[in-house]
Amino acid sequence: MSGSQSSGRIHIYLPFLALFFAFIVVEARLYWLQIIQHQAFSERARGAQIRKIEVSPKRGTIYDRNLQKLAINIPSYSLYARPKTISNSKEVARRLAPLLKMKSSTLRKKLVGGHIFVWLKRKLSLSEKEQIEKLNLEGVGFVEESKRFYPQKELASHVLGFAGVDNQGLAGVEFSYDHELKGEKGHFWITRDALGYEIPYGRRTLQTLIPGKDLVLSIDSMIQSIVEQELAIALKETQAQSVEALFMDPHTGAILALARRPSYDPNRYWDYPASAQKNHLLHSIYEPGSTFKVVTASVLLEEGLVDMKEKIFCQETLRVADHVFHDWKKFNTELDFYTIMQHSSDIGMIKLASRIDNDIFFQYINRFGFGTKTGVDLPGEERGIVRPSSSWSLTDPPCIAIGHGIAVTPLQMVNFLSAVINGGKLLRPYVVEAVLEPGGRVIKKTSPRLIRRIIPDSTSNLLREFLEGVVAGGTGKRASVSGYSVGGKTGTAQVPLSGGRGYAKGKYISSFMGFAPVGSPKIAGIVVIKEPTGTYWGGEIAAPVVGRIIGRALPHMNVLPQEEKWVRLPSRPRQISSRQDSGEGSSPGSIFSLLTGKLNTSLKERVSTLLSSCRDAKEYLLSFYQEKIS
Numbered sequence: 001m002s003g004s005q006s007s008g009r010i011h012i013y014l015p016f017l018a019l020f021f022a023f024i025v026v027e028a029r030l031y032w033l034q035i036i037q038h039q040a041f042s043e044r045a046r047g048a049q050i051r052k053i054e055v056s057p058k059r060g061t062i063y064d065r066n067l068q069k070l071a072i073n074i075p076s077y078s079l080y081a082r083p084k085t086i087s088n089s090k091e092v093a094r095r096l097a098p099l100l101k102m103k104s105s106t107l108r109k110k111l112v113g114g115h116i117f118v119w120l121k122r123k124l125s126l127s128e129k130e131q132i133e134k135l136n137l138e139g140v141g142f143v144e145e146s147k148r149f150y151p152q153k154e155l156a157s158h159v160l161g162f163a164g165v166d167n168q169g170l171a172g173v174e175f176s177y178d179h180e181l182k183g184e185k186g187h188f189w190i191t192r193d194a195l196g197y198e199i200p201y202g203r204r205t206l207q208t209l210i211p212g213k214d215l216v217l218s219i220d221s222m223i224q225s226i227v228e229q230e231l232a233i234a235l236k237e238t239q240a241q242s243v244e245a246l247f248m249d250p251h252t253g254a255i256l257a258l259a260r261r262p263s264y265d266p267n268r269y270w271d272y273p274a275s276a277q278k279n280h281l282l283h284s285i286y287e288p289g290s291t292f293k294v295v296t297a298s299v300l301l302e303e304g305l306v307d308m309k310e311k312i313f314c315q316e317t318l319r320v321a322d323h324v325f326h327d328w329k330k331f332n333t334e335l336d337f338y339t340i341m342q343h344s345s346d347i348g349m350i351k352l353a354s355r356i357d358n359d360i361f362f363q364y365i366n367r368f369g370f371g372t373k374t375g376v377d378l379p380g381e382e383r384g385i386v387r388p389s390s391s392w393s394l395t396d397p398p399c400i401a402i403g404h405g406i407a408v409t410p411l412q413m414v415n416f417l418s419a420v421i422n423g424g425k426l427l428r429p430y431v432v433e434a435v436l437e438p439g440g441r442v443i444k445k446t447s448p449r450l451i452r453r454i455i456p457d458s459t460s461n462l463l464r465e466f467l468e469g470v471v472a473g474g475t476g477k478r479a480s481v482s483g484y485s486v487g488g489k490t491g492t493a494q495v496p497l498s499g500g501r502g503y504a505k506g507k508y509i510s511s512f513m514g515f516a517p518v519g520s521p522k523i524a525g526i527v528v529i530k531e532p533t534g535t536y537w538g539g540e541i542a543a544p545v546v547g548r549i550i551g552r553a554l555p556h557m558n559v560l561p562q563e564e565k566w567v568r569l570p571s572r573p574r575q576i577s578s579r580q581d582s583g584e585g586s587s588p589g590s591i592f593s594l595l596t597g598k599l600n601t602s603l604k605e606r607v608s609t610l611l612s613s614c615r616d617a618k619e620y621l622l623s624f625y626q627e628k629i630s
Contacts, residue, residue, distance in 0.1 A: 057183035059183070060181040060212035062215045063217065064221040067216065068221045069151060073147065074146070075146065076144075076146065077143070078119060078122040078143045078145050079119070079122075079124060079141075079142055080141055080142070081120050082116060085139040086111055089111035090108060092138070093105075093107035096120070096135070099131055100120065102121070111139075150162075153265050159173060159279075159431055160174060162174055171379070175379050176378055177432060177435075180213045181213065181215065183213070185209055213438070215432055216436065218430060218432070219258070219431060220256050222556050223247065224256075224257040224259065226552045227257040230548050230552075231244075231545070234261075237541075238534070239532065240531055241530045243529050244527070245259050245260075245281075245527045245528070246525055247526075248429060248523075249523065249524075250417070250419075250524040255429055257525070258279075264276040264277050279380065280410075281528075282409055283409075288493065288511065289491035289493030289538070290403055290490055290491045290493075291489045291512075291513050293402060294417070294467070295364070296401045297463065299360070300355070309336065310337070311336055312334065314332070314333065314335050314340070315331075316330050317347075318347050320350070320395055321395050328346060329343070331343070331345055344474070344489075346402045350401055353398060353401030361389065362392075367454055369426055374412060374415050374429050376428070376431065377431055378431060384406075384409055404494075414524060414525055418524045420455065424454050424459065424460050425450055427449060432446060464518055468485060468486070468487040470487065471486045476489065476490050476512060478539060478543040479512060479544065481516065483561030484551070485519065486514055486516045487514060488512055488515065488546065490511070492536060492538045507531050508532065509529070509531070510537060510542045511529070513526040514526075516550045517554075525546065527545045527549075
């Protein structure tokens with residue numbers, strides 16, 4: 001009896017015991033999940049429900065020196081999808097593919113993933129957005145963003161650079177001033193449901209976005225446009241590989257124009273090769289040829305190694321060690337220092353340069369800014385190649401004296417030229433004049449920065465006369481500009497073989513660096529033509545380009561011609577004190593001609609004095625208002 005009773009009780013209590021142990025297991029599991037693993041699961045739930053969203057601010061606007069907009073922001077629309085809400089991903093991908101210019105298979109991979117949210121394509125135009133909306137597709141939508149836009153297209157593209165899809169600067173000023181332009185991103189949280197939709201009133205701001213700062217460049221859009229027009233003409237005429245130019249204010253270091261042809265449109269930078277996007281005026285080096293003779297002449301004058309009256313016999317060839325140097329022209333006569341520079345005699349310059357000690361020559365070259373970066377506020381600047389004098393062979397000094405065996409950038413050459421003509425002050429070049437807050441307040445302004453003084457005023461004045469002679473009656477005659485005094489130096493050099501010694505046959509680099517007016521320079525620059533077809537002398541193909549640019553730029557800069565002309569307009573004749581146009585002189589029918597033809601000499605002098613006074617008054621008013629504006 002007792003045994004069966006005991007067995008019956010066990011059968012009665014067994015389910016209760018099982019339930020008790022099950023309850024213990026459940027409690028233990030709940031304790032583990034809710035107490036021990038609480039933090040981990042809480043974070044997982046938070047991650048599924050709450051999403052941190054970054055909001056990019058509008059990128060700062062970029063202006064030229066006259067506040068013309070060069071880089072702005074325009075609305076764009078980025079397409080996204082919520083894969084979990086799409087029932088037929090294959091059909092959605094098929095219909096979107098032609099509009100997005102993407103493969104249907106690529107789109108479908110994005111749509112069938114386990115993501116709640118996925119970008120399909122960023123920065124679409126309004127027309128593209130409208131076309132997609134007409135499809136009335138499920139599970140897709142748009143987020144409005146800002147897109148970088150360059151309204152002047154190719155203008156100053158090598159200065160501006162470009163910004164990527166996330167508005168990050170990738171080249172040019174956009175890259176070097178990215179920190180100022182991009183501003184600070186905003187952050188906020190949104191709470192979502194299981195399908196990924198935002199729960200109303202669940203948004204909380206964490207950090208307010210701060211818009212980017214604006215930049216005012218030293219670039220003058222008008223001068224930049226003039227330069228680019230002339231380069232396009234030169235490229236077509238010479239059939240060269242490329243044509244480059246850089247112009248600056250020699251007294252401040254402000255770069256007024258920087259351009260290259262072929263160029264690219266930063267709005268579609270991805271359609272162009274890397275070579276077209278590259279800023280070769282800073283990133284590429286070349287042998288300067290005879291333009292470097294200005295360096296050699298500066299050293300000779302500073303060291304007192306040349307007598308202005310002495311004559312040097314300039315024969316056709318000269319042997320130095322195992323190398324025979326040929327002059328570009330058969331002079332075969334005695335020339336003084338001025339004439340050697342004016343007509344760019346290689347033999348004459350080599351003979352004079354032989355008086356310079358190698359170590360002293362090397363020190364001057366470095367002092368003049370070669371072999372080191374100028375410090376311009378653009379990315380990727382090259383320092384050039386200047387080998388130490390201890391490694392020079394017997395033929396290196398004569399080669400360097402005429403611009404071979406050394407490599408420079410066009411920017412270094414213009415910066416040196418500016419120092420030569422401004423009284424000897426080597427300045428740091430720059431392209432950003434000021435940084436502005438979104439409201440327009442100036443928070444940073446660039447001032448001319450002296451690196452060092454390289455020559456005294458007396459040497460600078462003498463070199464300006466030498467360089468004026470090059471244009472007045474030497475190799476640079478084709479750079480002359482009617483009404484203005486122009487100085488400069490021609491250069492022609494062969495292209496070194498890549499990866500080997502010697503030069504490529506039939507390949508040249510032609511250049512001319514010039515400035516004006518000679519007495520008080522307002523603009524200095526260089527044009528470099530790489531591998532032209534046919535004529536290749538710098539004085540023949542590069543000098544005219546510089547002359548045309550200077551002739552068009554100076555009137556825009558309110559620099560009046562030193563010789564003004566009187567012209568008759570076609571509609572009604574009247575006298576005009578004008579900036580000189582395309583060589584049009586006094587017309588026999590002009591009022592000035594009619595008057596002066598009948599006036600006696602005394603009266604003519606009075607009229608001339610009166611006109612001179614008017615010009616002086618005009619110059620005074622211009623300078624007065626410029627001071628007020630600045």
